[in-house]
Amino acid sequence: MEKKIPLIYTLTVTLLFVFLFISGIILARDFLAPVVLAILFSYLLLPVVNFLEKHNVHSILANLISILLLLVILTSIILIMYKNLEALLSDLPTLKAKANQNIDQMAGFIEANFGITIQSQKTYLKEGISNLFAAGGTFTKSIFSATTSTIFKLAVLPVFIFYLLFYRHHIHEFILKAIPESRRNTINDIVSKISYVTPRYIGGVFTVVLILSVLNSIGLYIIGLDHPIVFGIISAIFNFIPYFGTWIGAIIPFLFALLTGSTPHLALAVIFLFIIIQFIENNILTPNITGSYVNLNPLFTIFSIIVGGMIWGLIGMFVIVPVLAMIKITFEHFEPLKPYAFLIGNRVHSKSRWKIWLQKQFTFREKNKGNK
DSSP: OOOOOOHHHHHHHHHHHHHHHHHHHHHTHHHHHHHHHHHHHHHHHHHHHHHHHHTTOOHHHHHHHHHHHHHHHHHHHHHHHHHHHHHHHHTHHHHHHHHHHHHHHHHHHHHHHHOOOHHHHHHHHHHHHHHHHHHHHHHHHHHTSOOHHHHHHHHHHHHHHHHHHHTHHHHHHHHHHHSOGGGHHHHHHHHHHHHHHHHHHHHHHHHHHHHHHHHHHHHHHHHTOSSHHHHHHHHHHGGGSTTTHHHHHHHHHHHHHHHHOSSHHHHHHHHHHHHHHHHHIIIIIIIIIITTSSOBOHHHHHHHHHHHHHHHHHHHHHHHHHHHHHHHHHHTTSGGGHHHHHHHBOOSOSSOHHHHHHHHHHHHHHHHHHHO
8 A cells, every 4th residue: 555645744845845946046146147047038039040040141150140239239228328327427416406405395395284394304304315316326336337247247148148049959959868758749849839938028028128218218308307318218127027117117217306306297297107108018018019928827927026036136037937937838738737837827818908909999889880
């Protein structure tokens, strides 16, 4: 008779494995983070490499052209940010004076309406504003004063990408040789689906962020916010975080407008602008560009973003969604793991809400025509 393993033993082993796994990826963060980023960027460039190779471009040259194209785009964005950040940093003393002036006005309003004395407000608020601008200046400067280890990681990333792309067929063959023959069709299917879903999702997210950078910058310029390009790009970058990235990004220009704007209406205009941008992003850009390639449950997506942030910081928040999508695709191909794939998946139909709304409007008009 087969001895049944006690539940407490199974739970203990499972929790121990999870603890050791998380501890391991935290300790190996400096090595694993560039590798995972390189894998995702390799998937992003894969369609470009395949296109060039189909047009008789040598594999090495195709890889180099793709990586160079990516570096040109990223370098251009960094240079634009750097140029505009210099202007912002030079304006910090003026902006700090404006912020203190606005604090005085807000303090007077609070005293008149809520009975809290100006003196008790000023001490705390003005110290907070001074620390905020000091921290902001230090943070923006530190972005471009990277340590030697950070520079090395950035420098080695294109090397990882090149060799991952160059040896992708070799790695694929190794995986097939390392598994039993009975599982090869399954593994082939998993690799094919991951190779289809991942570049489309990552490419879609990058496209959405680029479009939002332009939309945010134009919108902030129209409403009259100083340094609109800096805040437009920074706000758009947070859209790498699904669901609440737009609102996290909106906090920065909102606080800047509230503290340095000539009128509180500027801060309200920022809120109104990001309500419009959120609608455009949720109903037009993301459904039609990113689509439902990853098809993940929103609850588990948000949960995984939080966990990714706790483990690897901003890099973890960025990489966790495509990694979770890869895990889901893998789980779908093994019977014991299918319930977990179902749990983290999304049962909602992949058709975008924007398209559904348009179809409803069209159907409504057709019915009205028929009634007439």
